[in-house]
Amino acid sequence: MKLTLNKIVDSKVYKSKKGMLIQGNSIELLQNNKELSKLKGKVNLIITSPPFPLNNKKQYGNEKGEEYKDWFIKLAPIFSDLLADDGSLVIEIGNAWEPERPVQSLLHLECLLGMVKHPEANLRLIQEFICYNPSKLPSPAQWVTVNRLRTVDSYTHVWWISKNDFPKADNSKVLRPYSKSMEKLLKRQSYNSGKRPSEHQISEKGFLKDNGGSIAHNFFEMEAIDEKRDVRLPHSVLSFSNTNSNDYFLKTCREKGITPHPARMSGGLVNFFIQFLTDEGDLVLDPFSGSNTTGYCTEKLNRKWVSFEVKEDYIEQARVRFSDPLLKSPLKKIKV
Incomplete structure (x- = not known):
């Protein structure tokens, strides 16, 4: 599969050795751009952390309530069309809370059910993973730190979805110590x-x-729960958490006075699913890439990739990420 860049109209495109980052609304482009229709049936893994269903608008953009659910469910047939027959869709999503109430919303569960039950998508939930991060700030703040009625919401859901009961997968490639x-x-x-x-x-x-090594669990402990016990994450996950202050990307952002994307997907999580569900040379897609952790990890693991991002600021952060001298594959703007 090779895309003709000058036919991806009305978009800025940035290329690396293995992939491309397209600026624009991924859903509109994937539905309406004839050149991008070449991706249908060719994507081995869609992995993304879409905007969470939060009650307040964030700078990276997010819908709320029923609008969010409708938007999310409409993604099902689009993603299903993109996937190869043995491809996988991996979505990380956080919990939602009812507006102005100390009550957890069922919105994320309704989104999941709506997606896998969509009559035009033929999707099913293969397995759910939990990503626990003890460094997350206390939330929902009103009910945790102000009124002190609830405990800290410290994990996200990761849903592994496919249109086949037997998507490509090999747990021997993601063993933990x-x-x-x-x-x-x-x-x-x-x-x-x-x-x-x-x-x-x-x-x-x-x-x-x-x-x-031993077979990985579906619980990712991004930092130690018990300091006296070793965290036995798969080698592919390593210590790639958002609190890694020595990371090249974060270090360079500090030097340039850039505020990093506030909801970056864990690189360790991305590494895990790329190695678990794809082979070298396969195609990975992220429709909501932010600072493009997905593209970066995919490039390092010798897979092809296509990512989309709307905001110019986050495109520039992606270029910072790809300026890592160890990667040797900068993102270059292409005229189309």
């Missing part, structure tokens, strides 16, 4: 087999093979 006790067991080559109180029958040799 073995625990210290498992490392000792493998070295010792013995353990207590037999029947457990749970009635599971543990075989004599079932846990003696070294597979290079």
Whole structure:
């Protein structure tokens, strides 16, 4: 699949070695631009963190309430058309709260149900993941820090969706390190087999093979819950959290006096799903890319990518991200 850049009209396009960032409304462009219709059925992974259904407008743009739900559900057939038959859609979304009430909204759940039940999309929820971040600021602030009626909302949902019961996936590519006790067991080559109180029958040799790590969980602990216990994230996730102040992108933003996008998707999360659900050379798309963490991670992992972003400020932040000398693949503006 090769796009003819001069046919992506009314848009600024920025290219790297592996992908392109298109400035504009992704949904309008994907629906109406004939050149972008070439993407249909070719995308192996759509991964994105769309604007959350918050009660207050944010600078990165977001709808509210029923308007948000209608907007979200209409994405279903658009995304389904883009996906290859064994492709995946991964969406990170936060919780919502009822306006001026200490009551959690069902809006995000209604969005999920509306998407997977859309009659024109043929989608289904493959698995839900939870991304826990103990460094998140206390929210909803009114009910946590002012009135002190609720606990901190400290996690986001990550939905893995596909139009096939068996999308491309390989959990052996995203193994997490073995625990210290498992490392000792493998070295010792013995353990207590037999029947457990749970009635599971543990075989004599079932846990003696070294597979290079243990199978990842669907819970991402971005920082340690217990400081005395090692966080065993998959190697692909590493410590790529939004609090990593030594990150090249954040360091350069500080030097240039740039305020980074306030709702950046975790690079570790993006790394995980790219490695879990795609192969080198596959195509990854992010329709709401912000500062383009998705494109950056995809480039480093040797996949092709297409990202969209409306705001000029965030396009410039993406260019900062791609100026990383270790990447050696700057985003260059193309005349179209």
